[in-house]
Amino acid sequence: MLQVSNLCKSFGTVKAVDNVSFTLEKGQTLAIIGPSGGGKSTILRLLNGLEQPDNGSILINGKTSGTFGLVFQDYNLFPQYTVLGNITLAPRLLKKDYSHAEEILEKVGLLEKKNNYPSQLSGGQKQRTAIARALMLEPDILCFDEPTSALDPKLTEEIVDILNEMKGKHTIIIVTHDMDVMRGVADKTAVMDGGKLRWDE
């Protein structure tokens, strides 16, 4: 279980995340919706350790040692590695198991592209590579920042299918400004605006 309490982060005078608290049960999918500049990316960056909070705590099962994975809005694939190289780089360097790499590529429908470089992939394929890369380390919580913002409707559907497929097996937080897309996927939705989070029932 993820427990976020009184999380705060300001940039200068901008309160990007303003006293946010919520909990998320294992296996649940949370969608955070809201306008641009509402603080959605900042929340994910705080969870993933890319920003240090001014205040508040992030606990997984009561501990601070839980692991997060993040699928970036613009993927951030490593251009010099193939799809397979991208998803196995971290486990190889961290001396962890990566024997399940092909299985995961199969799951996101990218097995036949495993030897392609990011420059040879479409937007949807890059997105799926980024998802596979995050899945490799089996994080407790998997975060998506605007997973469909750069994709056309058909590719968006593909990604939504993958998210639906993952639902229940992983604990997921999806951030998006496209409410319609995530309605079907999420167990819970929240709205983030001006750094404040409120529940949307």
Next chain:
Amino acid sequence: MVFLCFLIVGSFAANAAGTYEAADEEPFMGSLQQGDFTLPSDNEEPLARFRRITLDLLDGFRLNIVIFFVTLVLALPLGMVVTFGLMSKLAPLRSFCKIIVWIVRGSPLMLQIFIVFFVPGLLFDTPMRDRMLAALIAFVINYSMFFAEIYRGALENMPKGQFEAGKVLGLSKVKVFFHIILFQVIKNSTAAIGNEVINLIKDTSLARVVAVSEILMRAQGYANLGMIWPLFYSLVFYLAATAIITLLFGRFERRLKRATGE
């Protein structure tokens, strides 16, 4: 042309053990004059003379090539070390590196060679005996600073997301640098490095200011005796070298492109 290339590479390989004549034991200050050049005897066959002078120039160009390779091999990695200094979080180290880069890039290489050659003698009373070594030190320092600035530009232009993607995957800063960033910095530096490398081969002739008997010094020696053509002839050696370098760099760049599937 191909034959010439072969000669250059061959003579370099034969002398790779590092015995260059410039490193002899001449006294400190007295060494800064032109070397001895035998007057071409009037009854020398033109072809024999051409052959003799070609070999002499080639022997000189060997030194240019030694300077070229030693500078590249040492300054390319050293430049990266200086880049770390330039981008360090420690303000004093950063300022120190910036000042050094400014001094080295802002002053003539010729002057730097003189400084490396003379200053140890003037300051510490331990004269620099090896003129070639003095030239090499000056070249390595000079080119390190130019490479450092190129790397810094490439590093600053790296998308932040590449560092963040590595961090989110749990990789240390060192692992992120060596396994994700370094390749891209090198790839994005090659065009600029290529320009510097062409400059380097031409700059090697500056070693003559401390009487390293490289190709131009020898050609000038003939000119001083009234024979001008070796001076123009030396052009061929430079053009052959830059042609080879351009070729190799083009190949290297294509290889880096292939490594990202482009």
